Amino acid sequence: MNTLIQNLQSTWHQEIPISAAMGIEIVEFTGDEFAVQAALTPNVNVHGTGFAGSLYAICALTGWGMIWLQLQSAGIDGSIVMSEGHIEYIKPVREKIVCRCHFDANAQRDNLSRLAKFGSCEIQAASIITARGEEAVEFDGVYSVRLRQG
Amino acid sequence: MNTLIQNLQSTWHQEIPISAAMGIEIVEFTGDEFAVQAALTPNVNVHGTGFAGSLYAICALTGWGMIWLQLQSAGIDGSIVMSEGHIEYIKPVREKIVCRCHFDANAQRDNLSRLAKFGSCEIQAASIITARGEEAVEFDGVYSVRLRQG
Numbered sequence: 272m273n274t275l276i277q278n279l280q281s282t283w284h285q286e287i288p289i290s291a292a293m294g295i296e297i298v299e300f301t302g303d304e305f306a307v308q309a310a311l312t313p314n315v316n317v318h319g320t321g322f323a324g325s326l327y328a329i330c331a332l333t334g335w336g337m338i339w340l341q342l343q344s345a346g347i348d349g350s351i352v353m354s355e356g357h358i359e360y361i362k363p364v365r366e367k368i369v370c371r372c373h374f375d376a377n378a379q380r381d382n383l384s385r386l387a388k389f390g391s392c393e394i395q396a397a398s399i400i401t402a403r404g405e406e407a408v409e410f411d412g413v414y415s416v417r418l419r420q421g
Numbered sequence: 422m423n424t425l426i427q428n429l430q431s432t433w434h435q436e437i438p439i440s441a442a443m444g445i446e447i448v449e450f451t452g453d454e455f456a457v458q459a460a461l462t463p464n465v466n467v468h469g470t471g472f473a474g475s476l477y478a479i480c481a482l483t484g485w486g487m488i489w490l491q492l493q494s495a496g497i498d499g500s501i502v503m504s505e506g507h508i509e510y511i512k513p514v515r516e517k518i519v520c521r522c523h524f525d526a527n528a529q530r531d532n533l534s535r536l537a538k539f540g541s542c543e544i545q546a547a548s549i550i551t552a553r554g555e556e557a558v559e560f561d562g563v564y565s566v567r568l569r570q571g
Binding site for chain 1: 437439443462463464466478479481502503504505509510
């Protein structure tokens with residue numbers, strides 16, 4: 272695990288304590304793919320499956336983390352705040368929760384230009400949780416990004 | 422706090438362990454109003470305000486709890502599963518998180534009839550978190566309800 276990823280996971284666990292209670296861990300970051308996981312046990316619901324609130328929180332953090340990684344990789348010091356989220360629960364999750372987010376740099380080029388030019392932009396990030404190889408959760412988040420004053 | 426409310430809070434803390442980690446507590450249930458609270462500290466984010474994932478989880482549970490309370494009050498043994506959620510973060514929450522859900526029995530009458538007749542229905546529940554007296558979070562959830570076989 273490289274330093275960037277270690278920094279992100281430490282930031283989450285230290286500054287967002289519920290992410291540590293959920294056992295959220297980073298699996299990998301390849302530049303345009305980012306994967307995060309959490310054991311089912313701390314995130315279980317009354318049905319013995321993934322709790323809707325935990326599934327959302329993991330998706331929301333995966334999207335936030337992907338944007339944070341993109342900014343850090345580009346040397347941009349930005350503040351990321353979630354402004355909207357939508358989630359569909361398609362199938363119950365009965366196993367380790369694994370969430371994946373894809374970043375389409377081409378699709379985001381205009382947003383990142385806007386950030387550089389005007390100091391702020393909105394970035395959408397979509398995450399998916401699969402269970403037994405099938406899509407179980409679909410998430411779309413909208414994040415407001417602002418350049419920090421140097 | 423009456424028995425129904427105590428049962429709900431015990432169920433949450435025992436069967437949804439992350440709700441105990443979030444410190445979620447029931448404030449009151451008046452029949453058509455249900456309020457839930459949680460301290461900010463376990464639910465804080467990197468900005469020192471309410472973490473988007475916690476705010477969503479509290480709203481989702483408040484909606485779920487409101488439907489559970491309606492079913493229990495009507496003597497119905499039903500299973501409640503969340504199928505969709507949408508949330509808007511309007512203002513940051515810098516204080517104790519208080520979430521309120523209103524149940525409009527007239528608007529839900531058709532859904533509850535469908536549940537009795539066909540054994541299943543969908544129920545929408547909207548929750549709001551206010552901060553310093555202003556709306557900070559708006560949440561809409563869709564829940565699938567099924568009668569349990571007796």
